[in-house]
Amino acid sequence: MKEFELKYGCNPNQKPARIYMKDGGDLPIEILSGRPGYINFLDAFNAWQLVSELKAATGQVAAASFKHVSPAGAALGRPLSEREKRACFVDDIEGIDDSPLASAYARARGTDRMSSYGDFIALSDVCDETTAKIIKREVSDGIIAPGYTDKALELLRSKRNGTYNIIKIDPNYVPGPIERREVFGITFEQGRNNFKIDRALLTNIVTKNKNLPESAAIDLIVALTTLKYTQSNSVCYACGGQTTGVGAGQQSRVHCTRLAGMKSDNWFLRQSDKVLNLPFREDVGRPERNNAIDVYISDDYESLLADGVWQKLFCERPEPFTREEKKAYLSRITGVSLGSDAFFPFPDNIERAAASGVCYVAQPGGSVRDDLVIEACDRYNMVMCFTGMRLFHH
Numbered sequence: 001m002k003e004f005e006l007k008y009g010c011n012p013n014q015k016p017a018r019i020y021m022k023d024g025g026d027l028p029i030e031i032l033s034g035r036p037g038y039i040n041f042l043d044a045f046n047a048w049q050l051v052s053e054l055k056a057a058t059g060q061v062a063a064a065s066f067k068h069v070s071p072a073g074a075a076l077g078r079p080l081s082e083r084e085k086r087a088c089f090v091d092d093i094e095g096i097d098d099s100p101l102a103s104a105y106a107r108a109r110g111t112d113r114m115s116s117y118g119d120f121i122a123l124s125d126v127c128d129e130t131t132a133k134i135i136k137r138e139v140s141d142g143i144i145a146p147g148y149t150d151k152a153l154e155l156l157r158s159k160r161n162g163t164y165n166i167i168k169i170d171p172n173y174v175p176g177p178i179e180r181r182e183v184f185g186i187t188f189e190q191g192r193n194n195f196k197i198d199r200a201l202l203t204n205i206v207t208k209n210k211n212l213p214e215s216a217a218i219d220l221i222v223a224l225t226t227l228k229y230t231q232s233n234s235v236c237y238a239c240g241g242q243t244t245g246v247g248a249g250q251q252s253r254v255h256c257t258r259l260a261g262m263k264s265d266n267w268f269l270r271q272s273d274k275v276l277n278l279p280f281r282e283d284v285g286r287p288e289r290n291n292a293i294d295v296y297i298s299d300d301y302e303s304l305l306a307d308g309v310w311q312k313l314f315c316e317r318p319e320p321f322t323r324e325e326k327k328a329y330l331s332r333i334t335g336v337s338l339g340s341d342a343f344f345p346f347p348d349n350i351e352r353a354a355a356s357g358v359c360y361v362a363q364p365g366g367s368v369r370d371d372l373v374i375e376a377c378d379r380y381n382m383v384m385c386f387t388g389m390r391l392f393h394h
Contacts, residue, residue, distance in 0.1 A: 001027050009038045022180075028173035029144075033157050034165035036142055040120055042069045044144040044167055047122030050074055050229045052171070055124040057198045057221050060241070063104035063131075065111075065119040070231045070249065072119060073111030074222060075242035077104040084110070087270040089286050090134060099130040106134060107242040110270075112263050113290045115246075120144070120165075127152045135159070139287065146171040195389055197224045202362060202385045206370075207377045212385070216337050216360040223339030224362055224391065232341050232392040235349075237264035237356060239336045244268070245356075253340070257349045261356040268333050268357075269297045269326060279315040288313065297321055333357035341391040343367040347376035354380045364390050 003020035004027065017038055021027060036044065043066040050071060054062035061077040077100025085091040088110030096102050101123060109116045121135060123145040132152035135143065142165025143156065156166050180189045201224070202217050223238040230236065231249040235256035238244060244267045247260030269275060270293060278296065280289055292313050295304040301320055304310065310317050338353050340363040350373060353361065361377060365386030377384045 001030070003027070004031065006038050006041075007035065014038075028170040030168040032148070032153065032166040032168055034142060034160075034163050036165040036167060039068065040142050040165055043067070043120035044122065044142065044169075046229045047071065047120060048144050048169055050225060051122045051124040053197065053228070054222065054225050057196075057225065058218055061100045061104055062124040063101065063108040064122045064226075065105070065108045065116040066122065067115055067117075067119050070234075071108075071226050071229060071243070071246055072115035073108040073243050073246065074226045075104045075107035075111070076218070076222065077101055078107070078241040079103060080106060083271045083276065086276050087267075089113075089290075093130065093134055095130040096134075099128055101125055101128055102130040102134055105131055109134075109138065111243050111267055112246070114294050115263075117287065117290075127156070129155065132156050137286075141165060142167065144169055193228065193391075193393075195228070195391075197221055197228065201387050201389070204386045204388065205383060206365070206374055206386050207382060207384045209378070209381050209383045212360060212383050216335070216383070219337035220339055220360060220362045220385070223337055224387070227339050227341040228391045228393060230341070230393055232394060234341045234393070235260045236339045237261065237336055237353075237358065238339070239264075239357075244336065253342070253345060254348050254352065256340075257338075257352045261352055264336065264356050265326075265330055265333075266294070266297055268330060269321075272321075272329050274319070274321050274325070278318055280313060281315055284313055297326065299323065330356070335359050337361070339363070341393070343370070343390075344373050345369060347372045349373075350376035350380070350382070354382070358382065361385070362387055364388055 003018050006017035008015050009017040019041055047064040047066040050064045051062040064074040065072045080103050088106045090096055090106045118139050118141055120141050121143040126147035127145045128149050129151040132155040136155050136159050144167040156164055177192055179192045180187055199217055219238040223236040226236045226243050227234050233250050233253050233256050235247045236243055237260050245260040245264030247256035250256045334357045336357040337360040338358045343364050343366045345367050359382055361382055361384040
C-alpha cells in the first residue's frame with residue numbers, strides 16, 4: 001500500500017488528508033480492520049515507537065495507552081497482584097497470569113483509566129487472545145501491533161460492529177534519519193530523535209545517596225522512554241515497571257510535577273481497601289464505576305455521596321475517604337521513580353515529588369539552580385541521575 005486516504009485531518013474541515021511515503025515506497029503497515037484517522041495514526045506511530053524501545057531497553061514485553069498524541073500510561077509485562085487486578089478491572093480475566101502482554105496492557109490502561117478512555121493501544125509483541133479479551137470490552141479507538149493471533153484478530157474484529165481500527169506494523173521497519181513537517185506552509189527539517197535510553201544513561205548520580213537498585217533503574221527507563229513520546233513539558237512517575245502518573249503538555253514544569261503526582265497518588269489510592277470495597281450496584285458498568293472512583297478519591301467526594309446521587313451507583317452510602325485518611329494512606333507509599341524531559345529549574349518539583357513517595361529521579365540537569373535541586377534531593381535521601389539529554393517532544 002503506497003498511501004492511505006483519510007476521512008479528514010485533525011478536524012472535519014481539514015480535507016483532503018492522507019498518509020504516504022515521501023519516497024514513493026510502500027507504507028510499513030497493513031490495516032486489518034476499520035478506517036483509522038489522522039490523530040489515530042499520530043497516536044499509533046508514537047505509541048509503537050515507545051513500546052518497541054521499551055522492549056529493546058528492558059527485554060520485556062510492553063504496552064502503551066495513548067490519547068491525543070501523549071501516553072496516558074505505559075507498562076512492562078509484570079504479573080499483577082490481586083489488588084492491582086481489581087484496581088485495573090481485570091480480576092475476572094481468565095488467563096491473565098499467563099500472558100505478560102495482557103498484564104502490560106492492563107497496567108498501561110489501569111494507570112489512568114480516565115485519560116485512557118477511548119485510547120489507541122500499542123503492543124510490542126503479537127497480540128494474544130487474553131490481551132484481546134481485555135481490549136474488546138473497553139472503550140478504545142484502535143490498536144497497533146506487529147501481529148495478531150487468529151483468535152485475537154477474531155475478537156478485535158468483532159469490536160464496534162466490525163469497525164474497530166486494527167493496524168499491523170512491520171517490526172523491522174526503520175525510518176530514515178531525517179524527518180520533516182510543515183507549519184504555515186514552511187517546512188521544518190531535523191534529525192530523527194534516535195537517542196537511546198538504557199541503563200548506561202543512569203550512571204551520573206549527583207546526590208549523596210548513590211544506591212540505585214536495578215528495579216528503580218528499570219522504572220526510570222520506563223519514565224524517560226515515556227517522556228520521549230509525550231508532549232512537552234512533561235514529567236512522569238513510575239513504579240513496578242509501569243508509569244503511575246504522566247503530566248503532559250504544561251507550560252510550567254512544576255505544574256507537570258503536580259499533575260503527574262496527583263495521577264500517581266490516584267493510582268495508589270485506587271488500590272486502597274476503601275476504594276476496592278466500594279459497594280457498587282451490579283448494574284453499574286466499568287466506565288461509570290471508574291468515573292465514580294475518580295470523584296470519590298478527590299476532594300469533591302461530597303457531590304458523589306449526596307442524597308439522590310449515591311443511590312444510582314451504590315447499594316449503600318459509602319463512608320467518605322477523608323483528606324486525612326488519604327494522606328495517611330499515601331504516606332506509606334515509597335520507592336517511586338520520577339523522570340523529567342528537561343531540567344528542574346527550582347527545588348519545588350522535588351518537594352512535590354517527595355509527597356508522592358519519590359525516591360529516585362532522572363533529569364537532564366543544566367539549570368543554574370542545579371545545586372539547590374540536588375540539596376533538596378539530599379534532604380529526602382533521594383537518588384538523582386543527570387542524564388545530560390533533553391527529551392522535548394512536539
